Every structure is written in structure tokens, then in C-alpha cells.
Amino acid sequence: MKKYILSLTLCLPFFFIGLSHAAPLGITILSQSHHIWGAAGSNSLPGEVYSSYDMTSNGPLHSRADGLTQDYGWLDPEVAESWAGDFSVRTFAQRWNGEATAASTYLFQSEFDNLTFDVTVHDDSTHESPVIRYSLVNATTGVQVLSNLYDWSHHASWESNFLHSTEHFDLSLNHEDIYELQLYVNGWGGDCIANTFLDVDMASVVPNPEPATILLFSVGLAGLAGARRKKKET
Secondary structure, three states: OHHHHHHHHHHHHHHHHHHHHOOOOOEEEEEEEEEEEEEEEOOOOOOOEEEEEEEEEOOOEEEEEEEEEEEOOEEEEEEEEEEEEOOEEEEEEEOOOOEEEEEEEEEEEEOOOEEEEEEEEEEOOOOOOOEEEEEEEEOOOOOEEEEEEEOHHHOOOOOOOOEEEEEEEEEEOOOOOOEEEEEEEEEEOOOOEEEEEEEEEEEEEOOOOOHHHHHHHHHHHHHHHHHHHHHHHO
């Protein structure tokens, strides 16, 4: 029994540390809303085709519009496509009259006061036209926690049109408050294509106990082992 308690005492700090990494997502989604819209093509000249979409829902959304526009005497195929849901917004647009947008809003609570928040932004547009933004606000207090905007100014030059970035944040929240997360992307095809997305991965994690707490608990177990040994001797 003594060896068992001693082993438990030595392993306890590692158990506490591992506990935070094994914690579940811990996010309660109170509500979500998604909005996608886009248009492709034109109908100003014979043979041209124009189509569009504009949809809202509380669940994931996806839609596509295909169009034709006369360009230098021939019909040019144009596309607009949007996705929204599961903490991700994406758009694909092709050619001058192809433009797509996707937006999502989530209200949620975190089970614990610690939140890991990872944001991935991607744009491989051939035209410096995307708009990508996100924000995290404490809806209970109105305080903004995070906010960022990516647009054409993030490209170094016309030729440097590739953007891929991942940001990681360790946030301290109040598990009793409600938080609002907003995601938005817009892409315009320009002279070729615009492929743009914004993904968020977050998890509410169990905070690691302070070293003093672990030490105190370990000393307590060691004392318990000593008391049992004295009892056996008497």
C-alpha cells in the first residue's frame, strides 16, 4: 500500500498536466446564423448568362452561381461559390463578374475560463481583392476580445498574391459570460480566380493546477502514507 501511495504521489503532477491536454472541446453553442451571397456573369448582351444566390440559415450553407460574359468577343465562363458553417467560411470566384461572400455569427459559452483559439486564413487569389475578417466579443459586457482584418494590403505586391497564415491565442474568459464570434470572407475573381477561406478551431481547456497546489496535495498523500505506517507499527 505504501508503494502504491508513493507511486501515486510521484505521478500526480503528470496526471494533472495531462488532464488539460485531454480535455474535451467544452464549447456550448447557444445560436448560430449563416449568410452567403454571390453573383456571376452578365445579361447585358445576347448570349450572356447571369445568375446569383442569397441565402440565410441556422445550419451550414453552400451555393454556386454560374454565368457567361462576353470578353473580347467570346463568352467567358464566370463562377461564384460560397460555404458557411462549422466555424469556417469559404468563397471561390472566377473572372471579372464573379464575386462571392460568406458570413457567420456564433453565440457560445466556454465551460472553463481558459480558451485556445486558432485562426487559419488563406487566400490564393490572382487579384488583390479579398476581404477576410473575424472578431470575438464578450456579448455580456460588450468588450472586444479579438479582432483582425486581412485585405489586399497584406499582399506585398501584385505578383505576391498568396496569403496563408495561422494564429494561435490562449485566452482567459469568464465561463459565465456569453461570447459572440463573427467570421466574414469576400472574394472577387478579377482577371482569373479568388480562392479564400477563414477557419477557426477553439477549445475550452481545464486550467493546469498551480505548482503550489500540486505540491500541497502530494505532501498530503505522503503524510497519509506516514500515518498508516505508524499505525501499523503500534
